[in-house]
Amino acid sequence: MTHSASTGPTVYGWRASGNCYKLQLLLDMLxxxxxxxxxxxxxxxxxTPEFLALNPNGKVPLLVLEDGRRLAESNAILCYLAEGTPYLPDDAWDRARTLQWLFFEQYSHEPCIAVARFIARWLPADHERQAELPRLRERGAVALDVMEDHLAREGWFSGGAFGIADIALFAYTHCASEAGFELPRWPGVAAWLERVRAQPGFSPMIA
Structure with a gap:
């Protein structure tokens, strides 16, 4: 759903970006x-100069609170927004396991699957970066293998329950087919995607 409420934080984001979609999904679930x-x-x-004045790193998403404070980096924003909710565990071990998967998402998952999606979906077929796709798909498949292995033992990635690590990983996994990944190859991942979609307050990506 699209929100235009005058209360609450402001999100600067690109709807088709998985990193931005994470925030939409958590805020809608909350x-x-x-x-x-x-x-x-x-x-x-x-x-633009206006946006760079808000985030010198020139990236979205960007969260701006009503008091003017600003926070960048999608998974840091997830942690902030989920504080004090069931989506971020209170237990130190479960919280650390959640952070483990958030770091995995940004280091081992997003750089392969999200980048492959960008190249395949937004760059011309004759663009030189198309040559990166075989290697990105190889590395992305390894990340999905790691997820599949975990899901053989546990149902979620956020310390034993659904939470922000699941939201972070869902964002680019659910559209990985756009990057050339055949998701039926990972049945555990496919079943987990359906469990995420069944969560209360779920909202789809607005492409």
């Missing part, structure tokens, strides 16, 4: 009001 400002990366919206 039922919190927020304002979304479309900031399309491919149209140069993150490189």
């Amino acid at each position: 039922g919190r009001p927020y304002r979304w400002i479309d900031t399309v990366t491919t149209a140069g919206a993150t490189r």
